[in-house]
Amino acid sequence: MTAHKIFDGAFVMYSDMHLKECTSYFQSSTDSSLLYIDHCREGRIESEIGNNAYSYLQEHEMRVDDRRSHSGRFCFPLCHYHGMTLGFDLDIAVPALKDFFGGFSVDLYELQKKYCNDKKPFVIHNEPGIEHIFSELYFVPQQIKGDYYKVKAMELLLYLDALQFSDSKEDRPYFYKGQVEKIKAIHDLITANLQEHYTMDELAERFQISLTGMKTCFKEIFGDSMYSYLRRYRMNVAATMLRQDSQKGIAEIAGAVGYESPSKFATAFRQVIGQTPMEYRKSFF
CATH class of the missing domain: 2.60.120.280 (Regulatory protein AraC)
Structure with missing residues (x-):
């Protein structure tokens, strides 16, 4: 500061x-x-x-x-x-x-x-x-x-x-402590093991929160939908692995972040990072 x-x-x-x-x-x-x-x-x-x-x-x-x-x-x-x-x-x-x-x-x-x-x-x-x-x-x-x-x-x-703020002020949602704690626990769960996959319904039922409330609160706290956030999170973890371990193959890294198909992983990686996994790795080695 x-x-x-x-x-x-x-x-x-x-x-x-x-x-x-x-x-x-x-x-x-x-x-x-x-x-x-x-x-x-x-x-x-x-x-x-x-x-x-x-x-x-x-x-x-x-x-x-x-x-x-x-x-x-x-x-x-x-x-x-x-x-x-x-x-x-x-x-x-x-x-x-x-x-x-x-x-x-x-x-x-x-x-x-x-x-x-x-x-x-x-x-x-x-x-x-x-x-x-x-x-x-x-x-x-x-x-x-x-x-x-x-x-x-x-x-x-x-x-x-x-400024006439009637058109500018946004009535932002506010969330109570119980909701926020549940959403952060959901975040910790879905990012702890990227090979695991959960449906929205499974998460809502497991943490006893409404599906709509879960989606709204997650986006407010973390700035994106759960799907988009988790995909970006997976690709950033994959990017770190590509930079730090030149011995690991692309397919192995894809599996580590939850993708059984290397081609689907490569498509997602390019959409998030802007390069294919191979292009990204070559820029560091």
Whole structure:
């Protein structure tokens, strides 16, 4: 996590996480004067929102909150998360912003009321204007960072002030602890032995969860349908084996990741990795 000061009371922070989970000890008062804007560029993050319910911030989503519920355990279902946060301590940032740009029309306290009057985080998915603003913040030349952060922060605040979010806000599903634990147990089961094959009905019955609920919750936690996720997982394991063990044949590796047919394995591998298994191996040896 790398933070840069924008002006007094305001910062931008880049987060590059490669871990399964972490714990936050952040504490904010019930009358928080904070305004935080999070953007996920890649991966996803799981956070508890109270009453044993969990929400997920995923790729190309922006979340606005006041950090009143930002302590506890955070999980990264894909074991990585890349994004950024713009943070404002309003009691300090508002006067500093007036000193920097006296004619700035956005009232940050009103902006906080607009987006943070619900106990749930405010999430916006795939809003083109917001994506454009954040995309430029990921690649800032060193020599202009100071002024550029100020300009982009004001641009984002202006955009949020003007945004009519009835068409932009996405009512994301929230899942309770029991559901999340079952889905993670299903994930552990289907990835533990890739030679084993389970039907959706078998998994739903085994873990006593509805078929629809299982599919919906799995996609929310891991970012893809169970079938697509498991196929990609198998191909990534196969790619590691192709790189690390030149003595193993293609058919043997195919069998190790659950494919009896080398031709079907080669087709799936190309669809996921972009090369045939042989082409991929030759690029390393």
